[in-house]
Amino acid sequence: xxxxxxxxxxxxxxxxxxxxxxxxxxxxxxxxxxxxxxxxxxxxxxxxxxxxxxxxxxxxxxxxxxxxxxxxxxxxxxxxxxxxxxxxxxxxxxxxxxxxxxxxxxxxxxxxxxxxxxxxxxxxxxxxxxxxxxxxxxxxxxxxxxxxxxxxxxxxxxxxxxxxxxxxxxxxxxxxxx
Amino acid sequence: xxxxxxxxxxxxxxxxxxxxxxxxxxxxxxxxxxxxxxxxxxxxxxxxxxxxxxxxxxxxxxxxxxxxxxxxxxxxxxxxxxxxxxxxxxxxxxxxxxxxxxxxxxxxxxxxxxxxxxxxxxxxxxxxxxxxxxxxxxxxxxxxxxxxxxxxxxxxxxxxxxxxxxxxxxxxxxxxxxxxxxxxxxxxxxx
Numbered sequence: 215x216x217x218x219x220x221x222x223x224x225x226x227x228x229x230x231x232x233x234x235x236x237x238x239x240x241x242x243x244x245x246x247x248x249x250x251x252x253x254x255x256x257x258x259x260x261x262x263x264x265x266x267x268x269x270x271x272x273x274x275x276x277x278x279x280x281x282x283x284x285x286x287x288x289x290x291x292x293x294x295x296x297x298x299x300x301x302x303x304x305x306x307x308x309x310x311x312x313x314x315x316x317x318x319x320x321x322x323x324x325x326x327x328x329x330x331x332x333x334x335x336x337x338x339x340x341x342x343x344x345x346x347x348x349x350x351x352x353x354x355x356x357x358x359x360x361x362x363x364x365x366x367x368x369x370x371x372x373x374x375x376x377x378x379x380x381x382x383x384x385x386x387x388x389x390x391x392x
Numbered sequence: 393x394x395x396x397x398x399x400x401x402x403x404x405x406x407x408x409x410x411x412x413x414x415x416x417x418x419x420x421x422x423x424x425x426x427x428x429x430x431x432x433x434x435x436x437x438x439x440x441x442x443x444x445x446x447x448x449x450x451x452x453x454x455x456x457x458x459x460x461x462x463x464x465x466x467x468x469x470x471x472x473x474x475x476x477x478x479x480x481x482x483x484x485x486x487x488x489x490x491x492x493x494x495x496x497x498x499x500x501x502x503x504x505x506x507x508x509x510x511x512x513x514x515x516x517x518x519x520x521x522x523x524x525x526x527x528x529x530x531x532x533x534x535x536x537x538x539x540x541x542x543x544x545x546x547x548x549x550x551x552x553x554x555x556x557x558x559x560x561x562x563x564x565x566x567x568x569x570x571x572x573x574x575x576x577x578x579x580x581x582x583x
Contacts, residue, residue, distance in 0.1 A: 229450065236451070237518050245547070271476070305447060305458050331535055340516045343508060
């Protein structure tokens with residue numbers, strides 16, 4: 215029972231401090247899960263890969279994945295519930311005070327400070343995931359590195375949709391990295 | 393009851409068909425809620441998106457809670473949130489079971505390597521896009537770098553980075569309003 219409470223509070227914390235959506239939450243999720251000794255960096259990057267090819271919010275995917283690993287379906291339910299509760303409560307409370315929320319200079323200031331931090335966090339997510347796949351023994355691995363660069367280029371320059379890029383590179387990986 | 397089910401079904405569908413997380417879901421939510429069901433007006437949707445993105449938590453759940461709550465109060469929020477969560481929940485469990493059943497397979501491992509490498513590229517692009525929208529001055533640029541480098545390379549706690557950003561944003565507002573006040577007073581003296 216106490217381990218379920220631990221799982222719940224772990225994801226509750228992620229829900230409270232996760233600003234800027236799934237990608238910005240990634241470093242937070244990784245640090246929390248790693249600190250608890252639930253998962254290695256390699257396993258975590260598997261979770262990210264799985265999140266890319268499955269639908270739905272990244273944080274819910276992560277909570278379900280970690281919770282399921284840890285305690286089966288009930289573990290998955292507990293972790294998902296934990297990550298959802300802060301969103302749910304905060305949004306209901308804030309909608310009741312929406313006009314005050316819009317006018318408060320303090321609130322606006324706080325969010326103006328948090329927003330650029332989330333940009334830095336999304337960028338660190340590249341390092342968190344990249345560490346396990348783009349480098350091998352201190353040197354860049356060639357094929358993953360090309361896939362990485364090509365994916366960025368396809369998205370930024372040619373506006374190819376992320377899911378198409380992901381599927382394409384999954385096939386490329388199966389052929390060339392196996 | 394029928395309305396609750398419609399909320400659940402609409403958000404279930406959005407949860408099932410969006411890849412790439414909550415931010416990617418927002419345009420779809422907007423279209424579904426404003427155009428398809430006319431649950432909210434365009435202006436109400438702007439408020440919804442502002443709250444959804446500013447508040448902590450899972451963006452898709454924030455949006456589902458907001459829309460559901462506006463429509464049908466607490467039970468509406470609950471139906472919409474359950475709807476948006478369930479597809480992820482079911483699909484991830486099925487995927488883990490499926491991958492477990494396959495076991496070690498070099499093609500699956502290769503595909504995962506490819507997908508992970510692609511994810512790095514896509515996340516980098518997200519950071520770039522988000523940075524272009526958000527970083528509008530030196531303070532924002534410093535804040536972004538000051539969270540990126542320590543979190544990425546020195547394992548600084550992400551919560552700490554968020555709290556520092558909040559504190560600095562707060563101090564910036566206090567300084568600015570003090571300056572504005574001073575400016576006003578000096579303006580009064582001159583007159």
